[in-house]
Each structure stands twice: as C-alpha cells, then as structure tokens.
Amino acid sequence: MTRTDHGGALLLLRHGQSVSNAADVFTGWSDVPLSELGAAQARGAAEALRALGMRPTSVHTSLLRRSISTAEIVTHGLNRGWVPVHRSWRLNERHYGALTGRDKRAVAAEVDAAVFRAWRRSYAVAPPPMSDDDAATMYADDRYTGLAPGARPRTESLADVWQRMLPYWTDILFPQLLAGQTPLVVGHGNTLRAFVMFLEEIGPREVEALDIPTAVPMRYGLDRRGRPVAGPAGRYLDPAAAREQIRVGLSHTPAAPCSGGTTSG
Numbered sequence: 001m002t003r004t005d006h007g008g009a010l011l012l013l014r015h016g017q018s019v020s021n022a023a024d025v026f027t028g029w030s031d032v033p034l035s036e037l038g039a040a041q042a043r044g045a046a047e048a049l050r051a052l053g054m055r056p057t058s059v060h061t062s063l064l065r066r067s068i069s070t071a072e073i074v075t076h077g078l079n080r081g082w083v084p085v086h087r088s089w090r091l092n093e094r095h096y097g098a099l100t101g102r103d104k105r106a107v108a109a110e111v112d113a114a115v116f117r118a119w120r121r122s123y124a125v126a127p128p129p130m131s132d133d134d135a136a137t138m139y140a141d142d143r144y145t146g147l148a149p150g151a152r153p154r155t156e157s158l159a160d161v162w163q164r165m166l167p168y169w170t171d172i173l174f175p176q177l178l179a180g181q182t183p184l185v186v187g188h189g190n191t192l193r194a195f196v197m198f199l200e201e202i203g204p205r206e207v208e209a210l211d212i213p214t215a216v217p218m219r220y221g222l223d224r225r226g227r228p229v230a231g232p233a234g235r236y237l238d239p240a241a242a243r244e245q246i247r248v249g250l251s252h253t254p255a256a257p258c259s260g261g262t263t264s265g
C-alpha cells in the first residue's frame, strides 16, 4: 500500500441521539433507533461536513441501527451514497452488561456515586455482566452468528473496547489512511472515547473526563510519521457545536465528571 505525501484523514462521528439517549437509558449493544432529534442531528452533520468540504471515501458502522441510520443520512446528505460501506461488531458500542436497558437515574440511586461513575467513565472497570438469559437472547440475533461463542461479551470496560477495536484500526482503517483515503467512522459514545484516547495518547485518568457529543464531526489527519493528529482547531470540525452539545448534555444524568466538560449524551 503506497502512502501519499499528506496521508489521509480520519473522520469520526458519533451517531445522532437515540431514543434511549433521550430517555437516559443505558444502551450498549441494545439496538434502538434514532430519535427525531437524532435524525435531524445526522442531517446537520452532513451539512457541516459538506460546508467544510469533507468528502469521505468509505463509511464504517457498527451493527447497530443508530450507527447505520446516521451513516445513511450523512452519506445521502453528502450525495455520496455510493461510497463503500463496512460494518463490524468491532465498532459496536461498549457492552453495558447488566446495566443494558436500565434507567440511568434509577441505577445512580442504587449504587455509590464513585461506582456509578467508574462503570460509565473509567478505563478499566466493567459494569456487572449480563445474565445468561439476556445474553442468550442477544446472541440469538443473526447479526452475531459470526462471533465465536467465547468472544461474545457479557460486559466491557473501555480497555476491553479498545482491544476488540484494535484489529479494525490495524487491518482496515490504518491501511486506508496510508493510502490517502478519508474513512468516516460512524461510532458510539464510548467506542469513540477509546478511539480518541488512542489517537491523542490520553491516559486512563484523563479519559474519565472525556465525553463525545452526538453528531458533531471530528477530523484527524496523518502526520509525517503516520500518526494521526487533530487539526489546528482540535478534534472537532465545529468546536462551537461540540460545546453546545456538552452544555445540553450536562442537564442529563448527574454522573458525568465535570473537569474537561462532559455530557451523558
């Protein structure tokens, strides 16, 4: 694979608001649709990318419909519905274990605030695992038949998320970037936290304060060493839109740490 002079650019986008985000429910691998606001946010993301002249050459989604729908809205909004699409369970949201489908405020009322925060935002701590029955239902879904039984998560920490995303970066995204392409990854709040942690070499403590707003595009170019770097304005193509999302998000679940500006999405 030949590397171009400038390398490619990686575009990252969290899906638009889902109905579970709107209801403040732990989502993880549950497959919920976009809310009306989420679909409008996806149209806005397409508009932002078009205004800034961003032209993705491939699109990468999880197997979850909030990622797939957002990607469809964005590519059609850019008049680039023809670009190759790759989908992988490796890009799924972090598996939220036994918290999946539970009301965030109800869980916050049951456990110590530090435990709740560690489940949501720490690097190393995973929430309690999903029950056998719930896992059996989840993995009866056709989309997961390719996943070896031993590789079907019952819960995941952010560290686990990065481990299962790493082959996708190494085998699919990085070669595309070295070839000068512009892959667009339409991901999830916690998978994109793991991506940003890796790309910006953020440490486990610092990542606790990192949150990713819905449908605000981010861009990383490649430096001369092939290391991805954020542009002069930082990771967000529209920092003002990111700040607005963060401000709105702070009215949700009272668990997000405040330093660095976070949102529950």
Ligand SMILES: O=C(O)[C@@H](CO)OP(=O)(O)O
Pocket: 021, 025, 026, 027, 028, 029, 093, 096, 120, 189, 190, 263, 264, 265
């Ligand atoms: O529920 C989820 O899967 C995630 C993102 O939507 O929530 P949180 O922001 O609490 O990690």
